[in-house]
Amino acid sequence: MPTSQLIRGYEVVIGLENHVQLSTQSKIFSGSSTAFGAAPNTQASPVDLALPGTLPVLNRAAVERAIRFGLAVGAKVAPLSIFARKNYFYPDLPKGYQISQFEIPVVQGGKVEFFVGDKKHVVNLTRAHLEEDAGKSLHEDYHGQSGIDLNRAGTPLLEIVSEPDMRSGAEAAEYAKTLHALVMWLGICDGNMQEGSFRCDVNVSVRKPGEPFGTRREIKNLNSFRFLVDAVNYEVNWQIDEIEDGRKIQQATVLYNPDTGETRAMRSKEDSADYRYFPDPDLPPLVIAPEWVERVKGEMPELPAVMAARFIEADGLPEYDATMMTQSLATARYYEAAKAAGAVPKLVANWVMGEISKRLNASGGEIAAAPVGPELLAKLIARISDGTISNNAAKQVFESLWSSESADVDAVIEAKGLKQVSDTGAIEAILDEVLAANQKSVDEFRAGKDKAFNALVGQAMKATKGKANPALVNELLKKKLG
Template sequence: MTTQSKLVRGWEVVIGLETHAQLSTQSKIFSGSSTAFGAAPNTQASAVDLALPGTLPVMNRGAVERAIRFGLAVGAHVAPLSIFARKNYFYPDLPKGYQISQYEIPVVQGGSIEFYVGDARHEVRLTRAHLEEDAGKSLHEDYHGLTGIDLNRAGTPLLEIVSEPDMRSSAEAVEYARALHALVVWLGICDGNMQEGSFRCDANVSVRRPGDPFGTRREIKNLNSFRFLQQAIDYEINWQIDRIEDGFEIQQATVLFNPDTGETRAMRTKEDAHDYRYFPDPDLPPLLIAPEWVERVKGGMPELPGVMAERFQREDGLPAYDASMMTQSLAFARFYEAARSACGQPKLVANWLMGEVSRRLNAEGRGIDASPVDAATLAKLISRIQDGTISNNGARQVFDALWTGEGTDVDALIEARGLKQMSDTGALEAILDEVLAANAKSVEEFRAGKEKAFNALVGQAMKATKGKANPAQVNELLRRKLQQ
């Protein structure tokens, strides 16, 4: 749990997130209809999804299994018995007039998510994660004065993951959401595609004076990018503070974020649980999860990010922060492992991945699996630094050429660009003798105790070798000659 708050204009921010992760089943939660994205409107809506009279829901075992997997991964209690409820509200894209969800007894209870903001470790407690069906979609843009209804999404299986109000800044909320996103993709329970709505967040935001009770919250709905999540929360924080400082009270409400204006606006007064008239769904029996089922799921779990990070610290000697960065996604971890195994330099691989590789990926909006420089090539480049073939500066030039497609072979690029460091000790010593003879004053100053004079001599030596000498070798030979 977050223990230190950064105040905004003297106010403490309180944030909790409700995240909808679309489960990676091929069929819907209560029917056999496909969950594939992009089909023509209303072509993937069965009689059950349309709520035609006489149809009954049938639970999708795969959806339950994915919920169990998530519960185990976050250290939660997987309820041996949970109940499905009807959440009653009227909206055009909700065919039944209610949504099947879980209320009083959810399938996953408790747990926590760990993440870093910078190099500071944070932990956010989870309240619950429950199974539910998605609604359809209202289409406004393509119809003048009318609204179209696409029920392809109706009945799509969701796991709604609810956090405690433990976050105190938009940066914490974004890193929590990133960690949660990485985890559900890592577990294989959600594809994480935010553009297609597979992972979306609702942010509950309030402000209070330090030490006061929680303020009135407003819920920002359906944020489908980490950038929008941060922008929406930051705007909402300042809007609430302005309202309170102008003498107004905050009214509980559901609000939408407009990415074009960067503003939130109220959509409706926020409902409380009693407004939805929850009651157990009479068409679905209690969901029973036997301990044997949980054990089978546990036996098929992948190595979790936290466990893998600890292994990287223990076996590879990585600092905790580096290890957490290497496990930010399964693809990232696999890339690191492949490069580290190929060159045997875990810390250097981590440095390159956190530095130059991540900088390029972020600038171009790519994931590690779309890196133009693969793990084997990066490992070869690092090996050439380690064996003294190339300097760090030369390695960056080679990496740049690899990234932009100017070449694919590390050694060929080093040769073609003349970046190979001098490895002939005799030739280097001859050059250093000339440098010392031409810079007698610096030699005299160094021997008088002025360390800066040594740096000047190193600079002259690198200039004389046109940057091709190994700096470490230059340092070692120079000191030896100056002590003679």
């Protein structure tokens, strides 16, 4: 069961519908190109335009990508599924209906696991079905008129529908991020949100704890995880205000305006009956033989959950660390490359989750293009492990490497004078001076006050300007104090 997070005394209920553009070279029912950025209406065939006498032919590669996703989330891949006509009338829908799947989708059930902070969450999936995209209405630079670009019409989509298992905008965003990383990991989508390859529709309602689900409103076409959180937070408070003021929530489709931070109703929300679904007479049932599923399974990459389990078993990583190292294929490759270069796995994970993530989040960069590559990080970790530098000094070295001041770990250590003092004789001499000058702390330690020991360590580190090897200082100090 999802864990509740009350806002102003109300429980938030969230479900997502994600439209994933599949990475095929051609459209789902025609041979037209799916390449982004072509001049309007140059990639629309007679089938896409719904000219009389044309018939759709299903793209086998789109089906294989749906199978791949179903296997990845532990869903049932339906041996038989049906294509249906979803009837509605928009200017950018040339047929007057969209070919989709309704009663029997190709992927049924499944789940997605992820962390919010250090807490593990599970979101169950209802279904994932194949469908075609519509065209696009253009309203700019047309002298007050609108244009229609049908290049997107017929582009293959996998619509992934979750159960209403999420209870906050932050949880919904982490689910969406995990799903986004998974479809890219599987190679079924390029994940480009700015180009519309991965779109989020968020269903939001509120209720008092223990009451039935409230009336939902659907926030359409969010193309940013930050916008998703902001849109949900605004919508939740808007719905609570409406209920507190005695008004009923009306089911609706709404848009989020990132400039104002507000949602606004676009149209009343349709139910499935309004679309008058019926099986498409031009398309036979989709039959997926077990042999086909097995072949696709054999061609799939190692899945994130399987790889995380391997990192736990072979590298001794905690579950949280292993999950973070498999958040994306690029992160996993970085981790494994640093490990292959000789770095301690746990230390690699700590640096990736810490300093590297902090800087990538600030810059919006990708780990594959990080200024500190995995081999460079491995060398930095080696200098910590062999006692050449302390953890604090390592952060100074990392800063220089990240800002491209240098690409040589040892050169930075030398230039900044960060090498630790690990000479036993030199440290013992300093400790003798510290003990002689801090008799009160010595007496307090021998009287059972552990804090006095830390004070003596601090004095020793101060005397060496932080360059003494802390582990060696601790070891020698304990011997001297008996």
